[in-house]
Amino acid sequence: MQQTEMPVKITESASLIPTSSSQEIALSFVVPVMNEQQSVRILFEKLSAQIEQLGKSYEVIFVDDGSTDNTFEELRKLHSEYSGIVRVVRFRRNFGKTPALVAGFEHSRGNVVFTMDGDLQDDPEEIPNFLAKLDEGYDLVTGWKFPRLDPISKTFPSRIFNGLVNLMTGIRLHDINNGFKAYRREVIEDPHLKLYGDFHRFVPVMAHWRGYRVAEIKVRHHPRKFGSSKFGARRFARGLIDLLNVLFLTTFLRTPLRLFGPLGFWTLLFGILIDAFVVVRKIFFNQAIHDQPLLFVGILLMIFGVQFILTGLQSEMIRHYAFQRGEEYSIKQELD
Ligand code: UDP
Ligand code: MG
Secondary structure, three states: OOOOOOOOOOOOOOOOOOOHHHOOOOOOEEEEEEOOOHHHHHHHHHHHHHHHHHHHOOOEEEEOOOOOOHHHHHHHHHHOOOOOOOEEEEEOOOOOOHHHHHHHHHOOOOOOOEEEEOOOOHHHHHHHHHHHHOOOOOOEEEEEOOOOOOOOHHHHHHHHHHHHHHHHHHHHHOOOOOOOOOEEEEHHHHHOOOOOHHHHHHHHHHHHOOOEEEEEEOEEOOOOOOOOOOOOOOHHHHHHHHHHHHHHHHHHHHHOOOHHHHHHHHHHHHHHHHHHHHHHHHHHHHOOHOOOOHHHHHHHHHHHHHHHHHHHHHHHHHHHHHHHHOOOEEEEEEEO
């Protein structure tokens, strides 16, 4: 791809368009795209036609996740034609769908934020159904592709994956990998929903754990028209690892990481008490120390206690790091 660029405005988060930051935006659409040059314009046109019907204010944030085709050129054109509506965040390289969504969230201003795939598989006509579900009081609505049109090579691993997630997390969802979702602003601003790795698909699980109300609605979808899927068998394996990670972050990890501190404290205290007892017996009852094997138990416990406390401190650092690590992407350009 050509690297010499026309001069572009590089902005901080402040908007270049004075009106858009002062007026409320009802809906934001975050669309991660990687090599979707043939789809972006069609998607935008369908999307805008649908929303104009609803009469709501909106913005569409395309996140170009390191495309090597003409996706960015297409987006640049869209941005100049529909300035104030189309916004573009361009990564320096391909970082993956999760960082792309996070970047989109961070740029979004709408009260409701949608995520959609950029390959025309998700149908904008479903938008009113998502909104209706949010109106019922849900905080996050996720799509369930039904009937599923993908080949069996995709649906089969997907079924196993969904089953596992349901089993392990206790949330009943049929289509974890669906990229078509609607979030209330609160959910994406929740500081505890930090996403990294391939976590985007677990947002409903994590949101559920945080006490948000999560719903699933059946959505129509279309087979991919242009280009090819960016995910293969690797996704399944990585998905399983991420599932474990999510479980760790939300449940398992919290327990052991908070285990060592108190354990260390009690062990050390117990050791000190035992040895104090030994010393008291020596001083007041003249019982020779070498006759008291308990002494060594006490010393051992004190050593363990100090070790546990140190491990506990390390665990706190890991915990802090793990929960603070969020997006890890690098932005090359912003068309605001
Ligand atoms: N995508 C992305 N970065 C990636 C992989 C995919 O931004 O590293 C985008 C892709 O362009 C599409 C969406 O994520 O808009 C879903 O990807 P894809 O259609 O390949 O997934 P599938 O529908 O096959 O599950
Ligand atoms: Mg797709």
